Amino acid sequence: EDQVTQSPEALRLQEGESSSLNCSYTVSGLRGLFWYRQDPGKGPEFLFTLYSAGEEKEKERLKATLTKKESFLHITAPKPEDSATYLCAVDNYGQNFVFGPGTRLSVLP
Amino acid sequence: GAGVSQTPSNKVTEKGKYVELRCDPISGHTALYWYRQSLGQGPEFLIYFQGTGAADDSGLPNDRFFAVRPEGSVSTLKIQRTERGDSAVYLCASSLTTGNNEQFFGPGTRLTVL
Numbered sequence: 022e023d024q025v026t027q028s029p030e031a032l033r034l035q036e037g038e039s040s041s042l043n044c045s046y047t048v049s050g051l052r053g054l055f056w057y058r059q060d061p062g063k064g065p066e067f068l069f070t071l072y073s074a075g076e077e078k079e080k081e082r083l084k085a086t087l088t089k090k091e092s093f094l095h096i097t098a099p100k101p102e103d104s105a106t107y108l109c110a111v112d113n114y115g116q117n118f119v120f121g122p123g124t125r126l127s128v129l130p
Numbered sequence: 131g132a133g134v135s136q137t138p139s140n141k142v143t144e145k146g147k148y149v150e151l152r153c154d155p156i157s158g159h160t161a162l163y164w165y166r167q168s169l170g171q172g173p174e175f176l177i178y179f180q181g182t183g184a185a186d187d188s189g190l191p192n193d194r195f196f197a198v199r200p201e202g203s204v205s206t207l208k209i210q211r212t213e214r215g216d217s218a219v220y221l222c223a224s225s226l227t228t229g230n231n232e233q234f235f236g237p238g239t240r241l242t243v244l
Contacts (some may be wrong), residue, residue: 025172054234064134064221064235065173075210117163117186118233120172 023113027119028093033127034099042094042124044109052112054092056085059106059123068107099128134236136222142242151207155224158198162181162205163233164197165221173221179205212243228232 024047034040046054055073057065071079071087078103082103084095094107106125110118135154143149155162161180165173175189179199187197194212199205219240223233224238 027172055237060239064223064237065168067234070232081172110172115186117175117178117189118173120165120174122170 023111023119025109025111025119026097027109027121027124029124030055030122031125031127033129034096036128036130037098039095039097039099041096042107042126044094044120044121045091045092046109046113046121047090047113048113048119050114052114054087055112055118056092056094056109057108065108073128086092096126099126101128101130104128133220134224134234136220136236136239138239139237140240141243142244144244145214147211147243149209149212149241151209151220151241153205153207153222153224153236155203155205155222156234157203159224159226159234160202161225161227161231161233162199163223164205164224165177165223166209167219167221167238176207176220209241212241214243217241225234 026045028043037057053070056068059065069085074089076087082097086093106123108123110120137152149203154175163178164176167173177187177197182202197207222239223235225231225233
């Protein structure tokens with residue numbers, strides 16, 4: 022069965038303290054890996070799509086990378102407004118996405 | 131330039147009642163998805179439409195759940211004989227086509243079954 026896990030479950034950082042979130046996946050085939058940000062009470066907001074191992078994408082303080090078994094979301098010098106739940110999802114050539122449980126990030130001023 | 135919209139934003143009902151949740155996708159998006167999200171969990175797939183037809187309904191938990199998209203745009207998720215375990219946030223997403231396309235999500239409907 023295809024599975025997506027994320028670690029840590031929750032992460033507290035001081036403003037400016039860089040870190041990484043992990044998304045590990047076990048799927049029969051990977052067409053794409055997606056990162057989303059979700060704020061409380063809102064739907065997930067698209068951040069990145071990664072298609073192949075070695076690929077990297079950047080947006081402001083975020084950089085996503087992909088290997089054959091996992092993806093990392095690196096957060097450089099985070100600000101309090103980066104606080105959210107970060108979800109990853111895989112497109113396994115099926116008709117839908119398989120989501121991980123998310124990492125709740127809190128950035129303290 | 132509207133995104134995906136969902137109504138109502140909140141729905142409180144009693145056990146055993148029938149509810150309908152509505153999703154308006156982004157104009158021109160042919161694929162529409164329903165997910166259910168429980169507290170502290172990622173979205174869980176329920177059903178996917180390509181146009182008017184349900185291409186994959188393997189995520190529907192049982193026959194109390196049903197969804198339609200009669201004109202290939204707006205979709206309605208219908209839940210019969212609601213149970214307390216149905217309480218969750220129901221998310222709708224749309225994408226331009228199927229396959230390797232990002233899905234754009236609505237704000238969700240929070241369903242509470244008392």
